[in-house]
Amino acid sequence: MPVKDEQQLPEVQQKKAGVSRRNFLKTVTGTVAGIGISQVINPALIQALEKGLKRHPVLWIQGQGCTGCSVSLLNSVSPPIADVLLKVISLQYHPTIGACEGELAMEHLYAVAEEYKGRFSLVVEGAIPTAAEGKYCVIGEMNHKEITMVDIVKELGAMAGSVLAIGTCATYGGIPAAKGNVTGATGVMDFFKTQGIKTPVVNIPGCPSHPDWIVGTIVHLLEKGIPELDDVGRPTLFFGENIHDNCPRLPLYEEGEMSATLSDPKGCRMDLGCKGPDTYADCYKRKWNSGLNWCVDNSVCIGCVEPGFPDGSSPFYEPA
Ligand code: FSX
Ligand code: SF4
Ligand code: SF4
Numbered sequence: 001m002p003v004k005d006e007q008q009l010p011e012v013q014q015k016k017a018g019v020s021r022r023n024f025l026k027t028v029t030g031t032v033a034g035i036g037i038s039q040v041i042n043p044a045l046i047q048a049l050e051k052g053l054k055r056h057p058v059l060w061i062q063g064q065g066c067t068g069c070s071v072s073l074l075n076s077v078s079p080p081i082a083d084v085l086l087k088v089i090s091l092q093y094h095p096t097i098g099a100c101e102g103e104l105a106m107e108h109l110y111a112v113a114e115e116y117k118g119r120f121s122l123v124v125e126g127a128i129p130t131a132a133e134g135k136y137c138v139i140g141e142m143n144h145k146e147i148t149m150v151d152i153v154k155e156l157g158a159m160a161g162s163v164l165a166i167g168t169c170a171t172y173g174g175i176p177a178a179k180g181n182v183t184g185a186t187g188v189m190d191f192f193k194t195q196g197i198k199t200p201v202v203n204i205p206g207c208p209s210h211p212d213w214i215v216g217t218i219v220h221l222l223e224k225g226i227p228e229l230d231d232v233g234r235p236t237l238f239f240g241e242n243i244h245d246n247c248p249r250l251p252l253y254e255e256g257e258m259s260a261t262l263s264d265p266k267g268c269r270m271d272l273g274c275k276g277p278d279t280y281a282d283c284y285k286r287k288w289n290s291g292l293n294w295c296v297d298n299s300v301c302i303g304c305v306e307p308g309f310p311d312g313s314s315p316f317y318e319p320a
Pocket of ligand 2: 243244245247248249250253267268269270274275276277296301
């Protein structure tokens with residue numbers, strides 16, 4: 001089917017699209033802050049962009065995590081996640097949603113990495129357990145040999161053009177690396193340092209990551225290359241602003257009007273353990289669940305995108 005430029009779409013479809021291709025590109029490149037990626041990517045635009053966005057091989061591997069980041073991404077309804085996976089990128093391996101399994105899946109994983117050496121993106125979800133020679137996490141088997149998360153991140157990480165560490169476990173170790181970390185769990189950047197692997201890494205933390213952060217970073221990577229990163233490797237496009245400084249409840253904080261309980265719909269949540277002042281992310285304006293709500297509406301920010309999470313945020317709440 002020929003790909004139409006958005007300008008050529010009938011007026012009704014353009015209206016449905018909501019924004020022009022130019023604005024979309026501006027958004028993903030960070031010049032229009034505050035517009036949700038979900039609001040600007042839609043099937044019509046994705047079709048229009050197909051011409052420019054060459055399908056990009058992505059290999060997605062999972063270590064120590066809860067698969068919450070995959071679930072978060074798969075819950076993306078706008079854009080429909082199928083369009084992202086089938087039209088924007090070429091997802092060649094994913095342990096949870098892949099159609100094949102066992103040795104066949106492992107062979108495919110290695111074959112794609114070999115064919116697209118230096119050009120594919122490796123997505124890492126979950127931490128890497130380095131203790132006990134990596135035996136805490138065996139991701140597959142080939143020729144009767146176990147392949148650990150350590151093996152695969154080492155091999156494919158060195159072959160990839162770029163690595164996206166998705167979720168706080170993959171970026172900074174997260175929950176598996178919390179106090180009592182017997183498995184030697186670590187994030188991708190720290191692991192690469194120990195192995196001397198120089199492949200560029202983009203950190204997209206969050207427990208889980210927001211689907212817009214993942215999709216937006218992938219599109220930026222394809223259109224413009226690696227986005228601008230902060231000092232802990234996160235795209236400033238999504239992690240450049242302090243939650244507390246931008247929170248809609250900041251005026252209440254300044255007036256000293258504090259929530260006494262989580263069910264209190266008004267008031268600042270600081271006395272309930274809110275970590276907004278130490279946290280950098282755009283949740284306050286992007287929100288979650290397709291823009292329905294965000295943590296501070298119903299609870300507190302627990303700083304899930306920060307390198308020290310969860311130990312650095314703990315205890316989440318201490319009664320006075
Ligand atoms: Fe960690 Fe992500 Fe938290 Fe879970 O993949 S970032 S535990 S939401 O799923 O790994
Ligand atoms: Fe800051 Fe949290 Fe209070 Fe918002 S609710 S003003 S982020 S302390
Ligand atoms: Fe994580 Fe805080 Fe954003 Fe909630 S508001 S997703 S805890 S950074």
